[in-house]
Amino acid sequence: SSVSFFSPRFLSSSASCLGVAWSETGGAKASGEVAKLTMPSGDSVDIPILVPTYGSDKFLDVKGLKKATGCFTYDPGLMETATCQSGITFLDGDNGVCCYRGYPVDQLAQHSDFVTTAYLLLHGDLPTPEQDIAWRRELQKYMVVNTRLVEFYRSFPDGAHPMAQMNSVVGAMSAFFPVSLDPNDKEQHITAATRLIAKMNMIAALIYRTDKNKSVIYPRQDLTYAENFMYMTFGDCTLPPGVVNHDMETFKLVAKAIDAFLILHADHEQNASTSTVRIAGSSQANPYACVAAGVASLWGPAHGGANEAVIQMLEKIGRPENVPQFVQDVKNKKDGVRLMGFGHRVYKNFDPRAKYFGELVIDVLDKLGVEDPHLDVARALQEAALNDPYFVERKLYPNVDFWTGIMLRGIGIPTNMFTVMFALARTVGWISQWKEMVEQPGLKITRPRQIYIGQPIRSM
Numbered sequence: 001s002s003v004s005f006f007s008p009r010f011l012s013s014s015a016s017c018l019g020v021a022w023s024e025t026g027g028a029k030a031s032g033e034v035a036k037l038t039m040p041s042g043d044s045v046d047i048p049i050l051v052p053t054y055g056s057d058k059f060l061d062v063k064g065l066k067k068a069t070g071c072f073t074y075d076p077g078l079m080e081t082a083t084c085q086s087g088i089t090f091l092d093g094d095n096g097v098c099c100y101r102g103y104p105v106d107q108l109a110q111h112s113d114f115v116t117t118a119y120l121l122l123h124g125d126l127p128t129p130e131q132d133i134a135w136r137r138e139l140q141k142y143m144v145v146n147t148r149l150v151e152f153y154r155s156f157p158d159g160a161h162p163m164a165q166m167n168s169v170v171g172a173m174s175a176f177f178p179v180s181l182d183p184n185d186k187e188q189h190i191t192a193a194t195r196l197i198a199k200m201n202m203i204a205a206l207i208y209r210t211d212k213n214k215s216v217i218y219p220r221q222d223l224t225y226a227e228n229f230m231y232m233t234f235g236d237c238t239l240p241p242g243v244v245n246h247d248m249e250t251f252k253l254v255a256k257a258i259d260a261f262l263i264l265h266a267d268h269e270q271n272a273s274t275s276t277v278r279i280a281g282s283s284q285a286n287p288y289a290c291v292a293a294g295v296a297s298l299w300g301p302a303h304g305g306a307n308e309a310v311i312q313m314l315e316k317i318g319r320p321e322n323v324p325q326f327v328q329d330v331k332n333k334k335d336g337v338r339l340m341g342f343g344h345r346v347y348k349n350f351d352p353r354a355k356y357f358g359e360l361v362i363d364v365l366d367k368l369g370v371e372d373p374h375l376d377v378a379r380a381l382q383e384a385a386l387n388d389p390y391f392v393e394r395k396l397y398p399n400v401d402f403w404t405g406i407m408l409r410g411i412g413i414p415t416n417m418f419t420v421m422f423a424l425a426r427t428v429g430w431i432s433q434w435k436e437m438v439e440q441p442g443l444k445i446t447r448p449r450q451i452y453i454g455q456p457i458r459s460m
Contacts, residue, residue: 027085028052028059035060037069045069054102055092072449082270083446084278088121088432089269093346098268098353101125105264106356114262115139115225118197118428121267122190122435142198143219143228145206146176153210162207162420163299169203170196171292179286186439192287193431201225204424205232208417226259227252229424234412250368254411257364261407264353264400265422267429268346273297273304277430278437282446287434294430295423304419307405310341311374311415314406319373320380327384341402342385343395351399358382358398361407370410378406 028050035047045068050059059082066072075081090099098105101120108117112126119127119135127135152169179192202219209216209232217235219228230251268274276297280290298304317326329337344351365375382398385391408418437443 030061031058033058039069039071043069053087054090074451078275083275084270084437085440086270086433086436087124088429088436089267091269091346093344093348096347096349096352100267104352106352109260109263109353109356112263113224113226114259114266114425117263117266121428121432122193122197138194139198139225140219140221142195143202145199145202149173149176150206150216153206156210162211162414162417163295163304163423165207165210166203166420166423167292167295167299169206170200170295171289173199173288174286174292177288179288189287189435189439193435196288196291196431197428200424200427201229202232204417204420205229207420208233208414211414211417224255224259226255226262229258230255253364253367257360257407257411260357260360261404261421262425264357265404265425267426267432271303272300273426274430274433277434279446281434281437282444284438284443287431290434291427291430294426298419298423298426304422306340306399306401307408307422308415308418309338310402310405311409311418313338313340314374314377314381317377317381320376323377323380323384326381327388331388331390339385339396341405342391342398344399347399349395350397353400354398354403357400357407358403361403361410364407365410368410372406372410375406375410378402 031049031051033049035049037045037047039045045065047065048061050061051057052059062073073081088101090102091097100108100117101124103120103126108120112120115136116127116132119131149169149172152172153165156165156168173196177192177195179188182188206216217232219232223231270278273294277290277294280293281287301309317323326337330339362375362379365372382402385396385398391397404421405415405418408421409415413421
């Protein structure tokens with residue numbers, strides 16, 4: 001079989017055509033081009049080519065392919081397949097672009113805050129001053145976790161993994177807050193989204209408090225979202241051991257770093273955990289259960305464990321003077337030596353989230369007086385990589401994970417809670433993606449196909 005591309009004026013009159021008039025849906029548009037798929041039999045099928053509202057990607061619309069050709073498509077990991085239409089996050093990996101609702105994410109991190117960014121992701125536009133005030137009040141109203149949910153933490157065994165706790169508590173919210181599954185009930189969708197974004201702040205803080213056998217601290221009305229996380233986690237506007245400067249100014253400085261972290265991790269298009277939330281939501285499951293499914297997916301080390309892997313790498317290097325040998329071992333592909341936090345599966349140039357956040361992390365930790373030898377190793381490694389042709393030619397630049405692990409460690413977040421912080425940020429993206437999906441017309445339950453490689457039919 002073969003595939004060729006051409007303008008519709010060259011369509012063969014004997015060819016069948018797949019797809020629908022996407023331009024009528026308000027989503028992706030037909031590009032005016034089609035691809036001709038020629039089967040071994042000589043029959044051909046014309047496949048419409050769809051284009052997004054922004055960006056240079058093109059997509060073959062293969063709906064109806066089985067009916068027209070008798071064949072399915074095979075794409076392990078869905079690396080070449082779009083499973084939805086979304087207007088939330090735009091990625092251009094070749095040029096290092098990441099935008100939320102059209103706004104570059106690094107600009108949001110510098111000039112906005114997490115609460116405003118959450119509103120943007122959920123509603124599609126930045127809030128007016130009146131909407132902003134009302135939105136912050138709603139988050140404050142819903143932030144406190146129900147007492148009976150707090151009791152869940154006391155039932156976990158000592159040493160329970162933080163992500164196991166988060167997954168359990170978020171899933172349990174389905175029992176406490178029933179939600180209408182009517183796709184037209186947008187008011188309940190917003191209430192569920194607001195409740196999740198608000199309560200995840202205290203849910204994450206409670207995991208730390210429980211692990212340290214400390215009492216519950218409830219949010220304050222006079223603190224921002226990020227400041228409340230710091231307060232509910234570490235106590236009365238104090239910072240963890242290792243931070244030299246303990247005052248309100250440094251407390252707010254750390255909260256700013258947390259806020260930027262939350263913005264930069266709030267959404268990232270159709271990754272594994274977001275796709276998990278969408279798949280669960282396609283069955284019209286409760287949104288809290290869908291987000292719990294996302295938490296479970298993020299827990300996997302191949303997805304949410306990248307910043308923890310960076311810390312393990314820095315610990316293995318040990319000291320700045322060991323960096324040259326480590327770099328050489330990476331270039332020689334020595335067994336057991338892996339460069340973590342450089343390059344990215346999506347970004348083939350540079351990670352747009354990393355530059356601003358890297359500068360912010362160094363500035364914050366310097367002002368805090370944090371004495372962490374791994375920060376010196378990280379600086380030496382970044383300097384070596386950015387000036388080595390081997391890494392430059394391969395575009396192996398530091399990504400956002402390289403800096404987030406260092407920042408979280410520097411402000412006292414335990415390594416096993418790094419993924420909890422990731423989930424705290426990503427919740428707004430998950431629930432925004434869920435809301436967008438259930439409110440789009442024509443919701444269908446996700447049902448992938450498989451290539452069966454088992455035994456043929458046999459008798460007992």
